[in-house]
Amino acid sequence: EIVLTQSPGTLSVSPGEGATLYCRASESISSNLAWYQQRPGQAPRLLIYSTSTRATGIPARFSGTRSGTEFTLTISGLQSEDFGVYYCQQYNDRDGLTFGGGTKVEIK
Amino acid sequence: QVQLVQSGAEVKKPGASVKVSCKASGYTFNAFGITWVRQAPGQGLEWLGGINPKNGNTDYAQKLQGRVTMTTDTSTNTAYMELRSLRSDDTAIYYCARGMLSHCGGDCYFVSIFDSWGQGTLVTVSS
Numbered sequence: 001e002i003v004l005t006q007s008p009g010t011l012s013v014s015p016g017e018g019a020t021l022y023c024r025a026s027e028s029i030s031s032n033l034a035w036y037q038q039r040p041g042q043a044p045r046l047l048i049y050s051t052s053t054r055a056t057g058i059p060a061r062f063s064g065t066r067s068g069t070e071f072t073l074t075i076s077g078l079q080s081e082d083f084g085v086y087y088c089q090q091y092n093d094r095d096g097l098t099f100g101g102g103t104k105v106e107i108k
Numbered sequence: 109q110v111q112l113v114q115s116g117a118e119v120k121k122p123g124a125s126v127k128v129s130c131k132a133s134g135y136t137f138n139a140f141g142i143t144w145v146r147q148a149p150g151q152g153l154e155w156l157g158g159i160n161p162k163n164g165n166t167d168y169a170q171k172l173q174g175r176v177t178m179t180t181d182t183s184t185n186t187a188y189m190e191l192r193s194l195r196s197d198d199t200a201i202y203y204c205a206r207g208m209l210s211h212c213g214g215d216c217y218f219v220s221i222f223d224s225w226g227q228g229t230l231v232t233v234s235s
Contacts, residue, residue, distance in 0.1 A: 032220070038153075043203055043227060046222060089153075091210065091218075091221060096155075096169065097143075097158075099152055101152050
């Protein structure tokens with residue numbers, strides 16, 4: 001099973017600041033990685049897929065990059081609605097899709 | 109707009125079965141897959157499996173093999189997830205989600221990227 005390790009566990013950020021979230025895969029997953037946001041009490045929402053493609057309606061302040069097996073989600077100029085938990089998910093292994101453990105982005 | 113509406117909360121005893129439904133609207137049902145993901149209280153997301161409504165092909169998480177069955181009814185655009193032999197650690201919110209279909213060779217497609225989600229169904233397993 002491909003393990004995704006997200007860091008940090010919690011990120012405290014002031015509104016208007018930027019945030020960088022990391023997701024490291026235990027083996028190569030090519031660019032087959034997505035990011036989801038989950039606000040408290042809500043279902044997850046797709047933000048980015050194929051490492052860097054924003055989903056429909058996702059603002060440009062969300063961006064994704066890859067370096068080998070390390071993936072990054074960058075949020076520039078955080079707004080109040082951006083606080084929540086972020087999960088990465090790999091879909092390179094069809095027999096075992098997996099999620100990372102999540103990074104909580106909280107208000108500083 | 110795309111909508112996935114799930115059935116209501118369930119309380120079950122250990123050893124029982126539960127069947128959760130997910131009614132889709134706002135898109136061509138056969139053009140996308142359906143995946144099921146669960147979230148135990150205070151925990152992260154766990155993929156359970158996916159189904160291609162066009163041909164009924166399924167992929168299941170290995171840890172649930174033999175206990176889970178995913179089906180679709182294309183006449184009503186509804187997906188179902190049945191989990192048997194319930195245990196206390198199956199207590200979770202169960203989500204369905206529409207999924208893009210990724211090609212895996214020949215006629216093979218699997219549900220990969222989850223772009224619209226249902227509201228979730230709380231399943232509680234308790235004696």
